[in-house]
Amino acid sequence: MSPLPDPAATPNFAVIVMGVSGCGKSTLGSLLGAALDAPFLEGDDFHAPEAVAKMRAGCPLSDEDRWPWLDRIGLAANAAVATHGRTVIACSALRAAYRARLHAAIATPVRFILLENSRERLLARLASRANHYMPTSLLDSQLATLERPGQDEDALILNTDADPAALRDAVLHWLR
Ligand SMILES: Nc1ncnc2c1ncn2[C@@H]1O[C@H](COP(=O)(O)OP(=O)(O)O)[C@@H](O)[C@H]1O
Ligand SMILES: O=C(O)[C@H](O)[C@@H](O)[C@H](O)[C@H](O)COP(=O)(O)O
Numbered sequence: 526m527s528p529l530p531d532p533a534a535t536p537n538f539a540v541i542v543m544g545v546s547g548c549g550k551s552t553l554g555s556l557l558g559a560a561l562d563a564p565f566l567e568g569d570d571f572h573a574p575e576a577v578a579k580m581r582a583g584c585p586l587s588d589e590d591r592w593p594w595l596d597r598i599g600l601a602a603n604a605a606v607a608t609h610g611r612t613v614i615a616c617s618a619l620r621a622a623y624r625a626r627l628h629a630a631i632a633t634p635v636r637f638i639l640l641e642n643s644r645e646r647l648l649a650r651l652a653s654r655a656n657h658y659m660p661t662s663l664l665d666s667q668l669a670t671l672e673r674p675g676q677d678e679d680a681l682i683l684n685t686d687a688d689p690a691a692l693r694d695a696v697l698h699w700l701r
Pocket of ligand 2: 572
């Protein structure tokens with residue numbers, strides 16, 4: 526892998542790793558944050574306690590639950606870009622309207638990466654993940670809500686059968 530561009534000479538940007546629960550957002554996002562020397566923001570940390578309780582109880586979030594959450598992520602992204610010039614965010618961003626909200630909230634170019642896998646593989650990964658509030662029973666509603674980015678959104682789409690380091694390198698290549 527060739528060296529990254531000089532951060533001082535690189536325009537500001539935000540990278541959002543998106544997709545349904547268990548697709549690998551946090552795993553890839555934290556690797557990308559380290560590789561880009563950028564703060565990594567975990568979208569789960571910005572949910573209201575009531576929203577986490579709702580998901581824990583097996584109830585999908587509504588648009589009304591998600592709008593303020595997306596706006597909080599936007600504010601945190603702007604703060605991270607102000608201090609570091611770039612940030613990497615893990616955020617489900619399942620619908621096109623949520624991605625538009627993030628674009629509107631974040632005052633710098635935003636690049637989306639959709640992570641995908643089969644329902645069976647996602648269920649297995651969710652089941653093997655310890656200490657997480659998200660029940661596997663919500664996967665089907667996540668998959669039903671997901672609107673894959675269209676061509677107009679210029680997103681990178683990756684399957685997470687590949688190992689995380691290979692995915693990280695594919696994203697770094699795409700960003701250049
Ligand atoms: N590329 C990958 N290959 C194998 N396992 C992965 C990969 N990405 C994530 N995982 C595993 O799948 C589970 C869900 O990943 P996670 O990053 O928490 O997903 P998300 O943040 O999208 O919910 C975790 O146990 C993680 O270790
Ligand atoms: O919009 C949503 O419904 C949530 O953001 C959801 O997509 C997210 O998946 C959960 O917060 C669980 O977190 P993980 O994605 O880390 O499983």
